Structures are given as structure tokens and as C-alpha cells.
Amino acid sequence: xxxxxxxxxxxxxxxxxxxxxxxxxxxxxxxxxxxxxxxxxxxxxxxxxxxxxxxxxxxxxxxxxxxxxxxxxxxxxxxxxxxxxxxxxxxxxxxxxxxxxxxxxxxxxxxxxxxxxxxxxxxxxxxxxxxxxxxxxxxxxxxxxxxxxxxxxxxxxxxxxxxxxxxxxxxxxxxxxxxxxxxxxxxxxxxxxxxxxxxxxxxxxxxxxxxxxxxxxxxxxxxxxxxxxxxxxxxxxxxxxxxxxxxxxxxxxxxxxx
Amino acid sequence: xxxxxxxxxxxxxxxxxxxxxxxxxxxxxxxxxxxxxxxxxxxxxxxxxxxxxxxxxxxxxxxxxxxxxxxxxxxxxxxxxxxxxxxxxxxxxxxxxxxxxxxxxxxxxxxxxxxxxxxxxxxxxxxxxxxxxxxxxxxxxxxxxxxxxxxxxxxxxxxxxxxxxxxxxxxxxxxxxxxxxxxxxxxxxxxxxxxxxxxxxxxxxxxxxxxxxxxxxxxxxxxxxxxxxxxxxxxxxxxxxxxxxxxxxxxxxxxxxxxxxxxxxxxxxxxxxxxxxxxxxxxxxxxxxxxxxxxxxxxxxxxxxxxxxxxxxxxxxxxxxxxxxxxxx
Numbered sequence: 001x002x003x004x005x006x007x008x009x010x011x012x013x014x015x016x017x018x019x020x021x022x023x024x025x026x027x028x029x030x031x032x033x034x035x036x037x038x039x040x041x042x043x044x045x046x047x048x049x050x051x052x053x054x055x056x057x058x059x060x061x062x063x064x065x066x067x068x069x070x071x072x073x074x075x076x077x078x079x080x081x082x083x084x085x086x087x088x089x090x091x092x093x094x095x096x097x098x099x100x101x102x103x104x105x106x107x108x109x110x111x112x113x114x115x116x117x118x119x120x121x122x123x124x125x126x127x128x129x130x131x132x133x134x135x136x137x138x139x140x141x142x143x144x145x146x147x148x149x150x151x152x153x154x155x156x157x158x159x160x161x162x163x164x165x166x167x168x169x170x171x172x173x174x175x176x177x178x179x180x181x182x183x184x185x186x187x188x189x190x191x192x193x194x195x196x197x198x199x200x201x202x203x204x205x206x207x208x209x210x211x212x213x214x215x216x217x218x219x220x221x222x223x224x225x226x227x228x229x230x231x232x233x234x235x236x237x238x239x240x241x242x243x244x245x246x247x248x249x250x251x252x253x254x255x256x257x258x
Numbered sequence: 259x260x261x262x263x264x265x266x267x268x269x270x271x272x273x274x275x276x277x278x279x280x281x282x283x284x285x286x287x288x289x290x291x292x293x294x295x296x297x298x299x300x301x302x303x304x305x306x307x308x309x310x311x312x313x314x315x316x317x318x319x320x321x322x323x324x325x326x327x328x329x330x331x332x333x334x335x336x337x338x339x340x341x342x343x344x345x346x347x348x349x350x351x352x353x354x355x356x357x358x359x360x361x362x363x364x365x366x367x368x369x370x371x372x373x374x375x376x377x378x379x380x381x382x383x384x385x386x387x388x389x390x391x392x393x394x395x396x397x398x399x400x401x402x403x404x405x406x407x408x409x410x411x412x413x414x415x416x417x418x419x420x421x422x423x424x425x426x427x428x429x430x431x432x433x434x435x436x437x438x439x440x441x442x443x444x445x446x447x448x449x450x451x452x453x454x455x456x457x458x459x460x461x462x463x464x465x466x467x468x469x470x471x472x473x474x475x476x477x478x479x480x481x482x483x484x485x486x487x488x489x490x491x492x493x494x495x496x497x498x499x500x501x502x503x504x505x506x507x508x509x510x511x512x513x514x515x516x517x518x519x520x521x522x523x524x525x526x527x528x529x530x531x532x533x534x535x536x537x538x539x540x541x542x543x544x545x546x547x548x549x550x551x552x553x554x555x556x557x558x559x560x561x562x563x564x565x566x567x568x569x570x571x572x573x574x575x576x577x578x579x580x581x582x583x584x585x586x587x
Contacts, residue, residue: 006368010357017356098352102413105316106369107341255319 003108004116011090011120021124024085028078029131035074036135039067040144064146065226067139072154072224076217079165080194084186086125087169090117091251092182110251118170118244125162129155150226157223160236164216165190167243174250193217268330269294269343269421269451270315275324277310277475284310285321286475294420297447299466300455307475308455309349312425315453316346328421342371345414349425349455351406355399359390359409362398363416370417380416388412388442404435411442422446424454428461440465494540495565497525498548499533501558506532509557516551518542531560 015021043066094100103113132155139146169186176182197217199208212218216239219232270292277285285307292298300308314321317333317340326333328340354362363381372380385391388408393401398409407427414422427443428436443465446452456462462469471479500509506524513522513536522536538544545562552559 003369003371006365010354010365014354014356097355098348098350099354101318101348101352102346103369104318105341105344105346106366107338107371108369109338 004112004119007108007113007116008119008123011117012123014089015086015120015124018089020085020089024082025128028082028128031078032071032075032132033135036067036071039070039074040139040142043067063144064150067144068146068151068154069224069226071135072158073221075158076161076220077194079162080187080190082128083162083165083169083190084183086121087166087173087186088179088183089173090121090170091174091247092176092179095177096179104254110248114170114244114247114251118167118247121166121170122163125166126159129159147226153223153226153228157220157232160223160233161216161220164236164239164243165193167240167247171243171247171250174247267294268292269328270453271327271330272311272315273325273327275314275321275326277307277314277319278322283475285314287324288472288475288477289324290470290477290480292421292451292453294451295448296468297443297452297454297466299462299469300453300472301457301459301462301469302455302472303457306472308472309425310475311472312346312348312423312453312455315421316344316423317341318346342417343419344421344423345416345419347407347410347414347422347424347427349429351410353398353406353409353413355397357398358395359398359401360385360394362409363412366413367416372417384412384415387415389438404431407431407435407439411439415446420450422450422452422454424452426455426457428456428458495535495537496544496548497533497535497561497563497565498559499531499561500552501531501560503527503530503532505557506534508555509534509552512551512555512557513548516544516548518544 043063091100094103136146136151168189169182172185172189173179173182176185193216196211197215199211199215200218216236219235222229222232268291270290272288272290275285275288276283288307288311300311302308313319314326315328315333317337320334326340329343331340331343333340357365360381363385364377367377367381382391385394388411390405390408390412393405396405398406401409407430411424411427414424424443428439431439440461443452443454447465447467454465468482469480470477498509500506509532510522510524513519513534518538520537522534524532525535526533543564545564549559549562
């Protein structure tokens with residue numbers, strides 16, 4: 001366990017060693033802030049004159065749902081850009097610099113290496129979410145009201161979605177020696193996941209159902225609506241461990257290739 | 259830990275180890291042992307299988323067949339315990355460039371299982387041994403090659419492994435650094451089993467108590483430095499540089515008529531200057547005779563020098579004559 005934590009800590013702090021990690025955090029904070037401000041402004045605009053927007057009864061619009069529900073849905077798109085950059089270094093960079101070779105000669109199991117790396121990235125991603133709680137304070141301060149339940153679910157869902165995507169990114173990173181290839185590969189895979197959520201809108205049939213059930217975004221949607229469903233939790237857990245398992249297998253291939 | 263053995267024990271043992279990459283044998287049926295207190299040099303041309311031996315030994319990948327023992331622990335069955343007993347310095351010392359020296363060494367010490375309360379002192383003692391005390395807070399990426407090699411050696415020494423595996427520890431260093439690293443290795447070899455690979459002949463005679471020559475994945479000869487040297491020292495090379503290309507044929511003709519010359523070849527042609535090289539026995543210096551003949555016949559001789567054969571030359575020569583393959587007791 002100590003070894004896993006040692007690797008996790010190294011992975012976590014290497015995000016701060018390079019300016020890339022800090023830059024990503026800053027950009028994420030900036031972009032999510034812009035989303036948030038736009039949502040708050042548009043909400044206040046509607047609330048001034050609901051009739052103009054075709055709404056006879058303004059109290060029908062839920063503040064929590066309108067602002068935080070949409071906020072979290074928008075954030076999921078940012079993961080498309082964030083995750084490839086966070087994960088591109090994890091294995092691809094170590095392979096390129098050949099630092100992985102030494103790691104394999106230490107008294108460590110492959111499992112400890114993979115888990116440690118994954119944990120470090122998850123931790124960094126968790127830290128990225130911390131500033132978002134500042135928005136809650138700001139929202140309260142300007143006189144808004146929200147329900148804790150749906151908002152916390154939104155955070156949880158976003159973290160789970162991120163964890164699932166990161167696991168996929170780490171797997172793709174373990175396939176290549178080139179961080180750029182890793183980032184592009186991860187981006188394409190996430191794009192496919194994102195698009196698979198739309199299939200529902202354009203087609204019907206049994207295949208469509210498989211696609212939409214496998215789409216992480218469909219499961220994430222429930223969290224943004226404030227619905228906690230065990231199915232969704234199981235889906236993300238399965239997704240995460242499946243890619244963890246694939247990463248482990250991909251690392252083991254060194255034993256039968258050169 | 260290893261103190262309770264009454265006599266030097268086998269710290270490393272290879273039993274019929276083969277490693278295949280596809281259909282290619284990188285190692286073929288290799289068996290050897292290394293005892294405590296021995297520094298064994300692994301000699302061979304590039305691609306002979308030196309690095310494969312070291313990677314198999316360090317547990318980087320398993321052999322295709324055969325068994326590797328470290329301290330009587332089989333690598334395949336007890337990878338954790340066996341790897342704990344090994345310090346490995348790879349050929350290209352690749353370290354995390356964005357970490358600081360002390361931070362990296364602590365990371366390695368923790369991964370190798372140095373207990374938390376010993377960590378500080380342990381890392382410090384290794385840094386002091388490798389002359390890194392003043393560079394603890396420097397970024398690894400900004401270190402010179404020599405210092406990076408020291409960090410590499412320090413990471414190999416973490417957790418005091420009784421077996422050291424050093425893959426070409428002195429390549430790319432300047433002469434002072436080479437001298438320092440060699441002294442470190444000699445000091446380390448006293449109560450450990452050290453196996454190091456190199457293609458520099460003098461290095462072997464300076465450092466190693468025993469030499470194994472390896473080619474095409476097989477151990478061709480193994481013995482003490484003296485034994486091996488007697489086998490190798492009956493050859494020398496002479497290099498000749500002549501000015502005009504027109505003289506080349508004439509020069510070759512003169513040389514081919516001389517007795518005691520092997521492997522005559524034109525090795526390079528640069529801007530009209532031709533290099534000719536061949537091997538002779540070291541007993542008789544042929545240079546005065548060749549110079550005289552060239553001058554008499556008007557060949558434009560620029561340079562003539564005697565050189566020690568490179569390891570590759572010797573290897574090829576010995577292989578041709580079937581001299582390799584005999585084992586020293």
C-alpha cells in the first residue's frame with residue numbers, strides 16, 4: 001500500500017512540476033467560471049421578465065436545476081479536452097523517456113504501478129474540482145438558493161465521469177510511446193463516447209439501445225438531474241475497472257514482446 | 259543478512275537461460291554463476307546479448323526458458339524478494355527529468371521498501387557515497403551526464419542490494435568521471451556480486467576479477483582477465499594512410515607480399531586519402547619495413563600507426579579461427 005501511495009504521490013506532484021498541470025487547472029477554472037457566470041446571468045435575465053420568454057409562472061423554474069444542472073452538463077464537454085492532456089503523460093511519457101524500465105526492476109507488482117498512477121491522476125482531478133465549490137459560496141452571496149442534494153450529486157457524478165474517462169485515457173497512454181498520439185487517441189475515444197449519446201436522437205432499434213446504454217453521458221445525465229441510481233454507479237465502477245484491467249494487460253505485454 | 263554464509267555463496271545463477279524475440283535467439287542456453295565478492299565483466303560486441311542478460315537478471319522480463327536465481331531465490335517464483343536483492347543501472351540512465359535529485363532518491367528508496375524511519379539517513383548515505391550531497395536540490399533534467407550517472411548508481415544502491423547489475427556504467431563519461439565511477443564500483447565489489455557489461459577492454463582488466471565473453475547470445479569464453487588476455491593479446495592492428503588513390507593498388511600489392519599480415523582491407527576513403535588496415539602479430543614491428551618499401555616504390559605514405567585491436571576486431575578474428583568456444587577452468 002505504501003508503494004502505491006508513493007507512486008500516486010509522485011504522479012500527483014508531477015502534475016505540478018510541469019506548467020502543463022497548472023495551466024490546465026487554471027484553464028479549467030476559468031472556463032467553468034465563464035459557464036457559471038453565463039448561466040447565472042441568463043437565469044437572472046429570465047427571472048426579471050418571465051413572460052417575455054414565454055413563461056407564465058416563473059416559480060416553476062428551479063434555480064438549482066437551471067443553474068447547476070446545466071452547469072454540470074456543460075462541464076462534461078470540457079472533459080473531452082482535459083482528460084487527454086492529463087493522461088497523455090502517465091505511461092506514454094514514461095515509455096518515451098524509458099523511465100518505466102527501471103520501475104519494472106523494482107520490487108513492485110504491475111498492479112501497484114497501474115493503481116498508483118491511476119490514483120495520482122484521480123487525486124489531481126479531485127483537486128481540480130475543489131475551486132468549483134467556491135461558486136456555491138458566490139451563488140449564496142449574491143442571494144441565490146440551491147438544494148444541497150442535487151448539487152452534491154452533480155459533483156459526485158462529474159467526478160465519477162472524470163474517473164471513468166481518465167481510466168480510458170491511462171489505458172490509451174499505455175499503448176503508445178508518444179504522448180501526442182496518446183492525447184489524440186484519448187480524444188477520439190472520448191468523442192465516440194460523446195457521440196454515442198446522440199444515437200438515440202437519430203435512430204431507433206436494438207443497436208441504438210446498446211449504444212445509448214454504453215454511453216457514459218447518458219448515465220451522467222441522471223446525476224445532473226439529481227437522480228441517484230445504483231445502475232449508474234455500477235456502470236461507472238465497471239467502466240473504470242474495465243479500463244484498469246486493460247491497462248494492466250497492456251503493461252504485461254512487455255513479457256511477450258521485446 | 260548475507261553474513262551467515264560460511265563461504266562465498268552464489269548470488270547470481272543462470273540455469274540454461276534462453277530468450278527469444280520471435281524466431282531470433284537473443285540468448286541461447288546461457289548458464290553461469292557469480293559469487294559474493296566477484297566483479298564479473300560481460301564483454302561482447304553490440305547486439306551480443308549483454309543487455310538481454312542484464313534485463314533478464316534484473317527481472318525486467320522473464321526468460322523464454324531456463325531459470326534465473328538471485329540469492330537462491332528464483333526470479334519467476336519470488337519476483338519481489340529477488341528484485342529487492344538487485345540494484346540495476348540501465349545502459350541509458352533514464353530518470354525523471356522534472357524531479358529533484360533528493361526527491362527522486364527518496365521515491366526510489368520508498369519503492370524498494372526502505373523503512374520510513376531509516377529513509378533520511380539511508381538516502382543521505384547513498385548520496386554521500388556517490389558524491390551527490392551538494393546536488394540534492396538540483397533538477398535531474400539539468401544535471402550533466404556524469405552526475406546523472408551518479409544518480410543512476412545511487413538509485414541502484416538504494417536498500418543495499420547484494421547484487422549489482424551495471425550496464426555499460428562508463429559510456430559517455432569524460433575521463434575524470436570514468437575514473438571516479440570505476441573507483442566507486444571497485445569499492446562496491448568487495449562484499450557484493452557485481453556484473454557489469456562493457457566493450458572497453460582495459461576497463462575489464464582494471465575492474466573485473468572474471469570475464470565472460472558473449473556473442474550471438476552465447477557465452478563463448480569465461481575466465482580470469484589474465485587467461486583471456488593471453489588469448490587476445492597475440493594480435494595487433496596497423497593502420498596506414500596514403501595520399502593518392504592511384505597508389506592504393508601498389509600499396510596493397512606490397513603489403514600482400516609481406517608475411518605475417520592478416521585481414522588486409524581498405525577501410526575508408528576520404529577526400530582522396532585512403533586508409534588501409536590489417537592485423538599482425540605483436541612480436542615483430544612491421545612498420546620500419548613497410549615504410550622502407552613504400553618510400554622505395556614511391557607510395558605517398560602519410561601515416562602509419564600501430565593500434566590495439568578493438569574488441570570487435572578480436573572477436574571476429576577469434577571467431578574465424580574457432581579459437582572461441584574453449585572454456586577456461
